[in-house]
Amino acid sequence: MQVQLETLSNLERRMNIALPMAAIDAQVTERLKRVARNAKIQGFRPGKAPLKIVEMNYGAQVREEVLGEQVQQGFYKAVTEQKLRVAGYPQFAPPVVQDGAENFSFSATFEVYPEVKVGELADKEIEKPTASVADAEVEKTIDILRKQRTRFNRVERAAAEGDRVIIDFKGTIDGVAFEGGSAENFPFVLGQGQMLADFEAGVTGLKEDETKNIEVSFPEDYHGKDVAGKTAVFSITVKNVAEPQLPEVDGEFAKMLGIADGDVDKMRAEIRKNVEREMKRRLQARTKENVMQALLDVTEIELPKALVQLEIGRLVEQAQRDLQSRGMNIKDMPLPPELFQKQAERRVALGLILAELVDINKLEASPEKVKALVEEFAESYEQPEEMVKWYYASPDRLEGPTSMVLEDNVVEFVLSKAKVTEKELSFEELMGNNA
The missing domain is CATH 3.10.50.40 (Chitinase A; domain 3)
Structure with a gap:
């Protein structure tokens, strides 16, 4: 295999690859022999047609399949040997097959992942919001629950x-x-x-x-x-x-909220616990957002266009599913991809930056932290132990908690490097319209 690599821009590459035609011809012949074993051709019993006849009927199709496979295999072998990290999918130029040529040549244009160097965080100021749950917040939540009933x-x-x-x-x-x-x-x-x-x-x-x-x-x-x-x-x-x-705050009301024995003090304690859990989640979300913005501010990065386009496609599909779930006909509501351009660029940039931080600083998600997060999720369910079992019944279900732990590790790392200023928020400021 002969490989020639061209640099078209900072991230774009073109690879010209030549494969020996003799090896391809040998594969075509071998595959035709396998096809001949079961080929049904008029005038011959199944599997008894001469190879020349089989080639006349199936040769073009088999050669096309072999060439397609060789293009894929040759490309990925070449990028592996060249130690290139391909971003997105390559674009293959239509190969030209010349009769009697010694080599089968084709080219692929693609982008590589950029080198990510996270900027200096020591002088970056990051706001970390704080808040606390007082009795008044518990009473406001009880009033909301009463109004709902x-x-x-x-x-x-x-x-x-x-x-x-x-x-x-x-x-x-x-x-x-x-x-x-x-x-x-x-x-x-x-x-x-x-x-x-x-x-x-x-x-x-x-x-x-x-x-x-x-x-x-x-x-x-x-x-x-x-x-x-x-x-x-x-x-x-x-x-x-x-x-x-509105219902009175009594034993019957407590039972409505899932307190089996109707103990109002238990109800208040459970409501406080739920409000604290929600408040913690929102504080973490705001802090994480501030950290992510800080990382974007200090890091210059060129984004592979292929990755941005893939992310736009995912965001469009997500938006369409959301519209469908609301009973809307998405055929009558085309979503212009440019609406998602900035969001896609932000997500791609953060994905590259976080991956670099995790790799360089060994911020992998430990099984203990993942389990602790799963157990925290499960606390809001009537049977927490069953929810924990559900998560661990399939590795795919742990992908979400694992990603969240990775992000939490990054947040913790960045806060340890940057200048952190705490800002006290009121219950209303943090909870917004839900307060």
Whole structure:
């Protein structure tokens, strides 16, 4: 095998490879002999046709298969001998096979992995957020859990904010009904912004069995383009008014949350534990994000275009699966690859940087750390030991926890090298809209 390597740019290479045609011809002949053993050719019993006849029928196909295999094998043998790390997939130029040639020649263009040299971290300042769980946070969480279990009781008074109403409505624009403008037995809670403000204002103050006509102006940027910027008249009939009733914080409420004996103190302790677990997860996520950004800031790296394109493809597929899971028809919603360019570049860059740090500094995920993380995951399930068994039943299931431990090791390493400043966050700042 003859190999000639060309450098086209920092990362792009072209490899010209020549393979002896005699060896390829020998492989073609050998494979034709195997085909001849079972070949069914008209006029001959199975396996009894002369090799020349078999070659006339199957020769072109067999030669094409052998050449394809030789291209793949020759390329990967050559890059191994040259100690090249190929990034992505090579592009093979269509080979030209000349009759009587001594060699079969082809070329492949590809990119190699860049040399990654992580920048200096000693002077890099990284913010590490901190937070704590106080009794007030536990009580806020209990209030959220109570609201999630709200019951509505029918009342005979006028509807007010916070009440759930069930209505029939018919809407028209210039006297003509429009799509989506009518419904029967439609429930919603006043004051939660489920309906347009004009609509909710018109329902507020009505009692059961009362009917009223109201005008509703649709905003110019309303998602329904047919009615955006227009004014509709709705005839509304209230079928039911019900006021919210939150459960008391008692034994029954504790049982609703999975505390079998209804012990309220146990319930509070369990809620505190869950809030602390979620808070820890969010603090770790924010710290990790700050560390990753710091690594990107201090490291200059040229990215192989092939790896970025592969990552864009994965992100597009992921987005399409997400849209499908929401019942959307992805055929009507093409996703331009350029939307994912920056995200893909960031992920590829971080992947290369993290791999280098793990390799140089021996930051591999130990079995003990992986097991500890799996057990931490399992704590939120009713039968933690069963969840741990599930993870260890298949090596594939441990890939996620193992990757997370690797990232945690990198975070710990970077924080040990950089200037770390702690910043105290409030419960609301950390938990956002879920607080």
